[in-house]
Amino acid sequence: xxxxxxxxxxxxxxxxxxxxxxxxxxxxxxxxxxxxxxxxxxxxxxxxxxxxxxxxxxxxxxxxxxxxxxxxxxxxxxxxxxxxxxxxxxxxxxxxxxxxxxxxxxxxxxxxxxxxxxxxxxxxxxxxxxxxxxxxxxxxxxxxxxxxxxxxxxxxxxxxxxxxxxxxxxxxxxxxxxxxxxxxxxxxxxxxxxxxxxxxxxxxxxxxxxxxxxxxxxxxxxxxxxxxxxxxxxxxxx
Amino acid sequence: xxxxxxxxxxxxxxxxxxxxxxxxxxxxxxxxxxxxxxxxxxxxxxxxxxxxxxxxxxxxxxxxxxxxxxxxxxxxxxxxxxxxxxxxxxxxxxxxxxxxxxxxxxxxxxxxxxxxxxxxxxxxxxxxxxxxxxxxxxxxxxxxxxxxxxxxxxxxxxxxxxxxxxxxxxxxxxxxxxxxxxxxxxxxxxxxxxxxxxxxxxxxxxxxxxxxxxxxxxxxxxxxxxxxxxxxxxxxxxxxxxxxxxxxxxxxxxxxxxxxxxxxxxxxxxxxxxxxxxxxxxxxxxxxxxxxxxxxxxxxxxxxxxxxxxxxxxxxxxxxxxxxxxxxxxxxxxxxxxxxxxxxxxxxxxxxxxxxxxxxxxxxxxxxxxxxxxxxxxxxxxxxxxxxxxxxxxxxxxxxxx
Numbered sequence: 001x002x003x004x005x006x007x008x009x010x011x012x013x014x015x016x017x018x019x020x021x022x023x024x025x026x027x028x029x030x031x032x033x034x035x036x037x038x039x040x041x042x043x044x045x046x047x048x049x050x051x052x053x054x055x056x057x058x059x060x061x062x063x064x065x066x067x068x069x070x071x072x073x074x075x076x077x078x079x080x081x082x083x084x085x086x087x088x089x090x091x092x093x094x095x096x097x098x099x100x101x102x103x104x105x106x107x108x109x110x111x112x113x114x115x116x117x118x119x120x121x122x123x124x125x126x127x128x129x130x131x132x133x134x135x136x137x138x139x140x141x142x143x144x145x146x147x148x149x150x151x152x153x154x155x156x157x158x159x160x161x162x163x164x165x166x167x168x169x170x171x172x173x174x175x176x177x178x179x180x181x182x183x184x185x186x187x188x189x190x191x192x193x194x195x196x197x198x199x200x201x202x203x204x205x206x207x208x209x210x211x212x213x214x215x216x217x218x219x220x221x222x223x224x225x226x227x228x229x230x231x232x233x234x235x236x237x238x
Numbered sequence: 239x240x241x242x243x244x245x246x247x248x249x250x251x252x253x254x255x256x257x258x259x260x261x262x263x264x265x266x267x268x269x270x271x272x273x274x275x276x277x278x279x280x281x282x283x284x285x286x287x288x289x290x291x292x293x294x295x296x297x298x299x300x301x302x303x304x305x306x307x308x309x310x311x312x313x314x315x316x317x318x319x320x321x322x323x324x325x326x327x328x329x330x331x332x333x334x335x336x337x338x339x340x341x342x343x344x345x346x347x348x349x350x351x352x353x354x355x356x357x358x359x360x361x362x363x364x365x366x367x368x369x370x371x372x373x374x375x376x377x378x379x380x381x382x383x384x385x386x387x388x389x390x391x392x393x394x395x396x397x398x399x400x401x402x403x404x405x406x407x408x409x410x411x412x413x414x415x416x417x418x419x420x421x422x423x424x425x426x427x428x429x430x431x432x433x434x435x436x437x438x439x440x441x442x443x444x445x446x447x448x449x450x451x452x453x454x455x456x457x458x459x460x461x462x463x464x465x466x467x468x469x470x471x472x473x474x475x476x477x478x479x480x481x482x483x484x485x486x487x488x489x490x491x492x493x494x495x496x497x498x499x500x501x502x503x504x505x506x507x508x509x510x511x512x513x514x515x516x517x518x519x520x521x522x523x524x525x526x527x528x529x530x531x532x533x534x535x536x537x538x539x540x541x542x543x544x545x546x547x548x549x550x551x552x553x554x555x556x557x558x559x560x561x562x563x564x565x566x567x568x569x570x571x572x573x574x575x576x577x578x579x580x581x582x583x584x585x586x587x588x589x590x591x592x593x594x595x596x597x598x599x600x601x602x603x604x605x606x607x608x609x610x611x612x613x614x615x616x617x618x619x620x621x622x623x624x625x626x627x628x629x630x631x632x633x634x635x636x637x638x639x640x
Contacts, residue, residue: 025640054551054632075555091635093548097254107552109243154552 002028002051002162002193007060007070009046011218019094020046020217021057033185033194035207040199043216045166048197052085052164053077067163080109088184090167092147094139096152100126101135104154111158122237125153129183145176152183162193169203181206239558248566251276255538262534263574264520266612269524270578273608274600275585276520280513282589282598287505290436292539297338297469297477298498301462301483305492320487321458323488324387324447329486330464334478335551339465342387342447346416346454348395350443352404359400359416360442363450371465374439379411379426382446388451394422395550398430399440418453503577517604521611527574528615534627535623546627547635563624564617575609581606 009021020043028034036044048061049055053069056077062070069080087093094103104122113121126135129149148168155163165184169177181196181203188194198204207226212220228230239247252259303322327342344363349356368374374381381395394415401410408425422445431439447459466475476495484491532579539546546559552560582600589598 049633052551054636075557078550078553078555081551087551089636093544093551095548097250102250106549109239109247110549110552110554110558112239158553178630 001030001063001065002026003061003063004050005059005061005063007050007057007062009043009055010058012125019157019216021050024060024216024218026211026218026221027196028037028193028225031188031191033188033208034196035204035210036195036197036211037199037204037210038219042213044197044213046216047213048164048195051162051195051234052087053080060071060203062094082107083158084161086158086163088148088151088155088163088168090170090172092144092151093131094147094150096139100131100142100150100153101137103139103150104157107154107158121157122153123159123210126150128156129153143176144172145179148172148176148180149183152180152187155160156192160192162195163187165194165196167198167200168196177203239561244561244565245560245569248501248569249483250544251538251562251566252569258534258537259570262530262553262570263577265527266344266524266556266571266574266616267528267581269520269527270575270608270612271563271582271585272523272578273604274579274582276516276590277513277604278582278586278589278598278600280509280516281601281604283317284506284509285597285599286595288502288510291502291505296498297466298371299464299472300496300498300501301464301479302494302496302638303458303492304492320490320492320545322428322483323457323459326483327387327459327462328488330462330479330482333482334475336367336467336471336478337464338467339367339371341365341371341463342459343368343461343463344447344450344454344456345460346450348453350400351416352402353409353414355404356416357400359397361436361450362442363453365443365447368444368463371463371588375429375487376426376432377429379424380633383601384443385446386417387446388447388448390452392422392449393421393425393446395426395428395444396424397428397438397440397442397444399438400443403426415443417445420449420453422449426432446632453497460467472499491561513601524611524615527612528571530537531567531570531616531621532622534570535563535620536626538566539563539623539627542627543630543635544637546572546630547632547637550630551636552630560624562629563627564620564621567616567620567624568613569616571612571620574616575612578612579605579608621624621636 004024004026007021007024008019011018011020024047028106036047038044050057051139057070060070060159061068064080064084069077072080095106098106101122104125105118108118108121123132123135126132129152131146131149131153134142134146139150144151163184168180168184170182184194185206196207204210209221209223209226211218301322302328327340331340340366346361347358348361350359361499364382364388366382369376371383376395377398382393383391385391394417396410404410405413405416410427413424415422428444430438433439451457464475464479466472474496479495480491480493483493483564512599550558585599586598
């Protein structure tokens with residue numbers, strides 16, 4: 001359960017203040033499938049970073065599973081990221097010198113899981129994204145779609161409650177893009193909260209709920225019937 | 239993460255940039271090898287001199303005519319320096335119970351000839367006491383006979399080189415030789431001794447001290463070599479000698495008494511300073527190597543900024559990022575250090591093959607210091623880049639590089 005209340009995020013650029021987010025309030029129940037859309041500069045990346053505990057709001061509250069995380073120190077935020085949040089990026093962000101398995105093992109390595117458990121869970125995660133036969137390949141030996149699958153395996157291997165995907169199809173051709181979206185939608189159906197940031201209408205339309213940002217404010221928050229995702233509870237009014 | 243996991247992660251990162259890692263390693267290797275080799279040279283020189291002194295005999299006092307040490311009072315202008323005579327030597331032996339043996343020494347150079355062969359040789363004049371005091375040994379025949387030092391018998395003991403040059407395969411014992419314009423009979427041949435403090439002990443002829451002084455028309459001894467009964471008595475013996483000689487020389491202290499320890503100590507200080515200086519020069523290359531590591535780590539951090547961002551997104555704490563980069567720097571410098579010690583020892587080995595006389599060996603402190611310094615330099619110079627990495631803002635870091 002995610003609850004944002006009166007969230008703002010300001011950046012000081014020179015002597016100007018950029019208001020990336022202004023008075024954003026949002027509740028996302030567990031298992032929800034949300035697309036965050038909006039033109040570039042609308043604040044959707046900033047929102048994603050705050051949701052992912054990579055960034056902290058200037059003011060307002062961010063309550064994640066009953067705990068106020070908006071003002072936690074860096075070390076505690078790292079802990080939250082480690083256990084509750086999985087990231088999927090537009091540019092995959094795989095470590096080039098590591099094999100697919102080693103890339104998937106990274107979050108478990110950082111969390112201090114023992115080697116045997118790491119290996120088992122990495123194998124499971126790669127199996128779940130259909131890449132068992134590429135386990136010992138390096139990223140440069142994989143196609144774009146395969147790289148994104150490794151990234152998804154890595155994002156989910158710690159069994160987070162929220163998967164944050166930042167333009168996950170932005171660097172892929174349409175066919176692989178849809179395969180990737182379908183893959184993470186299946187994970188959503190299995191109970192994972194899925195938040196996708198995209199400016200691609202076709203991708204966005206698949207979500208159960210679409211939050212549109214304009215100039216750092218929520219312009220609309222629409223729940224769609226018959227969309228691909230499962231969706232959980234009706235959206236609360238913004 | 240455990241230490242092993244940090245090491246494995248760092249090793250993978252270093253392997254990712256093989257050439258760069260190897261070049262950085264090389265810098266550290268050369269630095270440490272230089273420390274090992276240069277301090278080994280300095281230490282070798284020190285040991286060489288020490289060994290030479292030890293080979294001379296122990297518990298020695300050396301008495302020189304004339305006062306060379308500077309003291310608080312101004313030198314007496316017009317004061318005459320008395321000669322150091324055989325009578326002085328005899329007085330010292332008689333009056334100081336701390337003197338076990340005294341070998342007077344006169345030195346000259348003369349042509350030594352046998353038959354139609356001749357050779358310019360250093361002539362040492364001394365007594366039978368020279369043999370034990372200087373730890374010399376006779377290979378054939380006998381040494382100078384013990385007798386009244388004032389009596390100059392026409393006998394000579396020759397060195398190994400002199401024997402070879404003048405007599406070849408013939409037995410020199412009992413043969414007459416001409417030294418300058420006097421005749422001597424060869425009574426012994428010295429065992430090969432080699433160079434000792436710059437004098438080739440094989441290329442000398444030893445004759446009774448009185449004969450030598452007469453031959454070269456000398457009134458004063460070159461020096462006296464005194465063996466003291468025990469090491470603890472050296473200072474007291476030195477005072478004895480000074481007192482006895484002052485009494486005999488009209489209450490003027492006009493001789494210099496060197497103790498073996500003081501000479502050795504002076505040499506030790508000189509060579510230790512030399513070793514330190516060489517080590518210091520080598521330390522400069524170590525510092526350069528350390529800065530090389532810092533440079534490479536800075537490049538590595540800025541190159542891997544997006545990786546740092548990723549690691550943070552995956553839940554890495556700042557401390558983990560810091561340790562990961564520090565481990566990398568530590569690995570580089572430790573590997574370079576070990577390799578440097580290995581290469582340094584190879585160099586020392588090569589040196590030992592080329593110059594067997596020089597006991598070159600790096601002092602323990604230099605070894606310890608180079609290990610500590612190489613690891614320390616890696617960590618010290620790794621801290622700045624590692625901290626920079628740890629403090630990167632994850633959002634900015636993730637966004638870089640695309």
